[in-house]
Amino acid sequence: MPTHDLLLSIAFKAELKQSRRLIKAGEFTEERALQRVLQKQAGEAGLDALIQQRQVIGQKRIAASALRQQQKSESSLRRQASASDDAMTDGRSWQAWFDGSAHPNPGKIGIGGVLISPDGQRIEISQRMPDGDNNEAEFHALQSVLIRALELGVDQLRVWGDSRVVIDAINNAAHGVASAGMQKQNSTVPHFPSGILQNHFLQSLALASKFKELHLQWIPREKNVIADALSQAAILENF
Structure with a gap:
């Protein structure tokens, strides 16, 4: 029965x-x-x-x-890429979104990322990483997006993510975008109490400095749905 x-x-x-x-x-x-x-x-x-x-x-x-959500997410992604208030307009810049998750926190880490070229080429990242907490997951996700972009020869990149910890840390340690690359501010470089997070931060900052132009911007989680879904999928596939 x-x-x-x-x-x-x-x-x-x-x-x-x-x-x-x-x-x-x-x-x-x-x-x-x-x-x-x-x-x-x-x-x-x-x-x-x-x-x-x-x-x-x-x-x-x-x-x-699921199909409706995917279509809605992709439409949102296109709007984010085209309606950014200060998007680069020289036709050479790429767009990227990243997200990292830990289940539980700390626990299994999954990372997700999306890169879109000026001509619409789309590259997705969905990968399991060593266990850690949510902040470690977010740094892993950002690094993966930056590494993939560098491998593709990208030198102009605009990145969105929903982690204020990660984005504020990088932006506070770098002063906007300059033709010679990201320049350090006069303010003190952020310091994390965790040695692991500090290493992730320094690694991310080193990767960021390799771009000719790089913009990092925070967005709410509900506008980061595709990267979030890719990070969740990476965890579920490995349970």
């Missing part, structure tokens, strides 16, 4: 309402009431056939929802 949780997952709202009426009338227990309603709905085909049919419907709904 199917479990009550399974029946709850495949029942429609009207069927749940019918089962509640039976329970209220005192005729059946909660579990038996739902079984009766669904068995009646299944008819001669039987309850197992109804469950299988409903599960297929559920899978189609999930797939359709």
Whole structure:
């Protein structure tokens, strides 16, 4: 006999309402009431056939929802790339997004990144990294995006991420963008209490200095959906 949780997952709202009426009338227990309603709905085909049919419907709904979310994310990504208030306009700059996640925190790290060329070429990064915390994950993600861009010969890059810790640290240690590269501010270089994070920060800063032009900008997490999804996928694939 199917479990009550399974029946709850495949029942429609009207069927749940019918089962509640039976329970209220005192005729059946909660579990038996739902079984009766669904068995009646299944008819001669039987309850197992109804469950299988409903599960297929559920899978189609999930797939359709995922497709809509992907389309929405890609549309958002294109808007971010084209509507930036200070985007470089010489036709040679690339756009990039990064995100890192740790589950639990600290725990398994997954990183995600997206790079888009001026002509629309798209490169995705989704990778597991050594265990650590969320800040380590974010530094790993930024470094992976910067390394991939350098491997492609990119010298002008605009980067978005939802980690204020990482972006503020790099921006506070570098003064905007200059033709000779990122210049250090007169202010003190940020110092992290964790030696691991300090090393990540210095490695990221060294990579950033290799670009002719580099802009780093913070965005809310809900506008970083593709990089976030890629980081989550990297973790799930390795559980």
